[in-house]
Amino acid sequence: KPFMIITEYMENGALDKFLREKxxxxxxxQLVGMLRGIAAGMKYLANMNYVHRDLAARxxxxxxxxxxxxxxxxxSRVLEDDPEATYTTSGGKIPIRWTAPEAISYRKFTxxxxxxxxxxxxxxxxxxxxxxxxxxxxxxxxxxxxEGFRLPAPLDCPSAIYxxxxxxxxxxxxxxxxxxxxVSILDKLIRAPESLKAxxxxxxx
Numbered sequence: 001k002p003f004m005i006i007t008e009y010m011e012n013g014a015l016d017k018f019l020r021e022k023x024x025x026x027x028x029x030q031l032v033g034m035l036r037g038i039a040a041g042m043k044y045l046a047n048m049n050y051v052h053r054d055l056a057a058r059x060x061x062x063x064x065x066x067x068x069x070x071x072x073x074x075x076s077r078v079l080e081d082d083p084e085a086t087y088t089t090s091g092g093k094i095p096i097r098w099t100a101p102e103a104i105s106y107r108k109f110t111x112x113x114x115x116x117x118x119x120x121x122x123x124x125x126x127x128x129x130x131x132x133x134x135x136x137x138x139x140x141x142x143x144x145x146x147e148g149f150r151l152p153a154p155l156d157c158p159s160a161i162y163x164x165x166x167x168x169x170x171x172x173x174x175x176x177x178x179x180x181x182x183v184s185i186l187d188k189l190i191r192a193p194e195s196l197k198a199x200x201x202x203x204x205x
Contacts, residue, residue, distance in 0.1 A: 010061035010069065018062050019129035026066075028158060028196050031125055034068045035161075036186040041070035042118060043179035046111040053109050055117035056098045057124040096141055097132040102173055104142060112173035118182070119168025120151075126161060127154035153200035160189055162200035 012018045015034070038060055045052060052059075052072065059072050094104055100116035102108040120132050132151060133141045150169050153162040164185060170176045177185070189195050 007071075008063075008069070011064040012062035012066075014058050015060035015062050015068060016057035016124060016129045019057065019125065023128040028156075029190060029193060030066060032158075032161065032186060032190055032196065034062075034066060034125055035122055036183065036190065037068040038070060038121060039118065039179055039182045039186060041068075042114060043183050045070065046114070046179045051109050051111060052114050052117070053103075054095055054098070055114050055121060056095060057121055057129060060121070096138040100173065101142075101145055101171065108173075110173065111179065112176050115168050115176045115179065115182070116173075118179070119165045122161065122165045122168070123151050123154060126157045130154070152203035155202050157200050157202075158189075158196040159198045159200045160195055 042052065042055065052070065054072055055070070059070065060068050061071050062068050096104060098117045098120045100108075100113035103110075103113040103116075123132060124130065133144070136144065148171075150166060153159075153165075164177075164182065167175075167177050168182075
């Protein structure tokens with residue numbers, strides 16, 4: 001049996017760690033460009049009828065040109081040692097903070113549940129790698145989400161980007177945008193940088 005694979009070398013490693021190390025160093029167009037690259041990768045997976053199930057900044061790799069590519073090669077093993085990071089069911093462990101409500105409650109993993117996770121990745125990027133929901137326990141996160149709570153906009157987050165996050169976090173999965181829609185929206189924002197100047201209200205935690 002084969003015991004290794006060859007993958008593209010991504011100089012900057014995992015996106016979450018990279019962002020924490022480079023906090024405040026990127027312009028908004030660079031950050032949105034990262035989001036666009038991730039969305040394009042997920043659009044491809046969705047078109048191939050593939051559901052990722054564990055989309056998170058820790059599973060995105062970054063090269064020297066800030067190109068972000070979706071991966072899932074065991075970079076999240078650290079979760080296995082963190083009792084707060086996952087929710088165990090008979091079907092395995094679920095990364096609660098990144099997972100759509102219907103996937104947690106009913107194991108309904110779809111491209112729409114990946115879109116929810118993508119919204120969390122957007123929040124991670126715009127907050128430079130903050131932990132989603134901060135110190136809340138998994139149980140508290142699940143309760144808050146089901147009661148309608150959504151993560152507030154990060155500092156200096158454009159209103160248009162936060163609005164897209166909120167669309168990704170629609171409780172009803174059929175109301176969430178498709179990845180093709182997300183790529184199109186981000187392309188329009190990148191082509192019209194002035195549309196990114198209006199900032200969402202910041203709620204310090």
